[in-house]
Amino acid sequence: MYKVYGAVQSRAFRVLWMLEEIGQPYEMHDVKPHSAEALALNLSGKIPILVDGDAVLTDSVAIITYLADKHGALTYPAGTVDRALQDALTHTILDEFDAVLWTAARHRSVLPEDRRIPAVDDSLKWEFQRNLDRLGKRFVGPFLQGDKMTLADILCVHCLGWAKSAGFPVENDVMTAYFKDLRKRDAYGRTLALIS
Template sequence: MYDVIGSRASRAFRVLWLLEEIGLDYNHLAVSPGSPEALAANPSGKIPALRDGDAVLTDSTAIMTYLADKHGQFTHAPGTVARARQDALTHQILDEIDGTLWTAARHSFVLPEEHRVPAVKESLKWEYERNVARLAEALTGPFLQGETMTVADILLAHCLMWAGKAGFPDAGEKLNDYMAMMLARPACQRAAALP
């Protein structure tokens, strides 16, 4: 059984959601970054971490990719063109959406106050709006890759939810409908109900 270390109010939510989608049993340690449990799993104290037996994995996207590959769900097979496109989407979302949101969070409450530059948030909002517009154009089916839901979809839906809570620009009707469809999934609802 897996142990997921990290509160659902963090990127651990992505891992919890995927585990619920796959239907796997897991223990959830709803802890904050820097807690003793987080530090025991990851010397940086960052969350999430996943314990699989003696192995401890960090980084939400790496954990999701590992779980999807290991269980053969919510991913395309390695070495296929579909997987290369999935990986490209995943990296695009990480670089252009997640990274923008994380930089804004760092300058809002993560960094020590003397190192924050609040004015940077306006340019980040502009960048986010431009980047989500490109993703909206690429959305061809119910999911990013048509009929197949992958870890990239969980990543994007989580980022869109995060952006809304952080006061970022509206993602537009197409991505709002996509996000509503994703967040209505029973597995997402189960993960959202965790402590």
């Protein structure tokens, strides 16, 4: 059984949702970043962490990619054009959504106060909305790559939820409808129910 270490309201949500989607059993350990439990498994103290037997894996995208490949679910086979397109979407979401949101979070509360630049927030919100509009223009539907849900969808929906909770604009009709539709999935609901 997989063991997941991390807080549900963090990037660990991606791993938990993935496990729910592919129907794999797991044991959840609700730990905060830099806690003793996290540091014992990951020297950086970052979460999420997945333990699979003797293997300890870190980074949410690396973990969900591993799970997708291992179980042949929510992914296209390596070496195919569809997989290259999936990887391109994944990296786009990391660069244009996750990185923007993480930069905002760092300047709001993570960095030492004397290193924060509050004025960057407006620029990041503009950048996020611009990137969202670009993704909306290339959206195929019902999923990012058409008829098949992939791990890129988990990543994208998580970032859209993070954006909304952080007060970022999510003002694109196509992407808002997509976001609402994927949040109706049973696996998403089960993951959301883990928040205590």
